[in-house]
Amino acid sequence: MTQVLGGFAALNLHPNILAAVIATGYEEPSAIQLQSIPVILEGHDMIGQAQTGTGKTAAFALPILSRIDPTKRQPQALILAPTRELALQVATAFETYAKQMPGLNVIAVYGGAPMGPQLKAIRNGAQVVVATPGRLVDHLRRDEKVLSTIQHLVLDEADEMLKLGFMDDLEVIFKAMPETRQTVLFSATLPHSIRAIAEKHLRDPKHVRIETKTQTVTAIEQAHLLVHADQKHAAVLRLLEVEEFDALIAFVRTKQATLDLAAVLEARGYKAAALNGDIAQNQRERVIESLKDGRLDIVVATDVAARGLDVPRITHVMNVDMPYDPESYVHRIGRTGRAGRTGRALLLVTPRERRMLQVIERVTGQKVTEVRLPDGQQVLDARIKKLTSSLAPLVADAEASHGELLDRLTAQIGCTPRALAAALLRKATNGQALTLAEVEREQPLVPTSSPRERSERSERSDRGDSRERRAPVPLAEGRARCRTALGARDGIAAKNLLGAILNEGGLIREAIGRIQVRESFSLVELPEDGLESLLSKLKDTRVGGKPLKLRRYRED
Ligand code: ADP
Ligand code: MG
Secondary structure: OHHHHHHHHOOOOOHHHHHHHHHHOOOOOOHHHHHHHHHHHOOOOEEEEOOOOOOHHHHHHHHHHHHOOOOOOOOOEEEEOOOHHHHHHHHHHHHHHOOOOOOOOEEEEOOOOOHHHHHHHHHOOOOEEEEOHHHHHHHHHHOOOOOOOOOEEEEOOHHHHHHOOOHHHHHHHHHOOOOOOEEEEEEOOOOHHHHHHHHHHOOOOEEEEOOOOOHHHHHEEEEEEEOOHHHHHHHHHHHHHHOOOOEEEEEOOOHHHHHHHHHHHHHOOOOEEEEOOOOOHHHHHHHHHHHHHOOOOEEEEOOOOOOOOOOOOEEEEEEOOOOOOHHHHHHHHOOOOHHHOOEEEEEEEOHHHHHHHHHHHHHHOOOOEEOOOOOHHHHHHHHHHHHHHHHHHHHHHHHHHHHHHHHHHHHHHOOOHHHHHHHHHHHHOOOOOOOHHHHHHHOOOOOOOOHHHHHHHHHHHHHOOHHHHHOOOOOOOOEEEEEEOOOHHHOOOHHHHHHHHHHHHOOOHHHOOOEEEOOOOEEEEEEOOOHHHHHHHOOOOEEOOEEOOOEEOOOO
16 A cells, blocks of 8 residues: 555655645556656656546656746746647646645746736746747747746647647747757657657657557547436436437446336336346346347446446447446446447546546546536437437328328318327327427426435434334425325335336436335325426326326325
């Protein structure tokens, strides 16, 4: 365990820089950091090659900051980045790592902002200048001495800079700096043009190259979205509406979670099943076979249960719960993108799990781009798109076969073809929400208590003394308790009630609280808001062949 602290501590960084790094929560240097930091600290020129997300910024920022003299109020390090966004990112990183270094200032210099204040900040003694090449050349035109004190130059994402046409600007910048400076070049790729620059402007550079560990990942498009822990099911349902998947595997952490999510998906009409370690081997094989041949489209699995699963149909991997470590992430997403196809991996990240996301990005050497939860409009668009593509092929010859029937029916009913078509659509879409207002009502992201609160609450009521046990379980805010006369003796289980209410009530799983099935009745917690209309929607619902007859329930 000493190694954990030893990692950065053994690298000879300036103590104040080391302290700031530890304060940011980094535990160990990444591979590129481990190899670059000593080289840069020793003052060598260097060419570093590594993929995005491997931690290149700290690889040059930490040693350079360690070598800057904050008491000298003049530019000492220049970092060139291809875009304004990247320049700002790098500048922010420098500021973070320099937090415990009094007197050290960082200035970002990029186009689109007034030049005056930028130049003033440089002259006022910012020791670190992070710039895009174009704007920096503008400054050089005003003041050709502005870079005359630079001792460390970094070209970050050099290949990108060349792609953006900054070659000539770079030449101007090189000439404006002392030849004795240290030059470090980072690039994901080393095309000929980069080698030529290195040959011309670097002195006896050392090469540091980090191979991407996991090539399998490259065929997979990775995205993440931030979501609160208690809204995961709602998020999954929305994502499924807009993602165009063939077969999908969803990963969760517990056996219970496989069952819960599979039930929610089934209730929504997806062909879904759970796969976990409790399920007998032959049953597991059946699930996998069904996924292969299309009888199932979604499998909700734990890591253990999905080990070795190889189904070429899988286009999507959804990490509903965060994997425990980057290796299992790589394993999971390797279930898609098989046999040279591209796959898509989605990762739900709760606010507390952001650190793990960074670790995953670093280890896989890939950015996991952030996407937003689809909104009601996107869900609606996706539904209409599906409807369109399912109906379009039917139109061609339908009139020949059913045109006469249509005439007869419209005449008999005394309605327009439009009215009849609308009625048929309503029937065919099974009451699915197909207007924005309906979709939004159907899928509100209801703030609910966290799962931990929920389980603590049920533990309290299960374990308490008899008096406590009789006391009603407190209702979450905004919830109403409802009762049905259906219970265990009618062969009813909680998931039957859940399924019926989800389907017929058009609710999301998160809108429904505890379901308690007793011998001769059951209690269900439903949203207070809109309860009356929900109950009237459910008034003819039957569960297990018997009328549900859900009513608001009041103690006493
Ligand atoms: P690159 O420039 O190689 O694409 P970045 O420097 O932007 O990568 O780093 C990617 C992410 O990894 C950042 O969020 C950064 O804060 C984080 N990171 C870098 N080094 C470490 C480390 N040693 N431990 C944990 N996180 C790190
Ligand atoms: Mg970078």
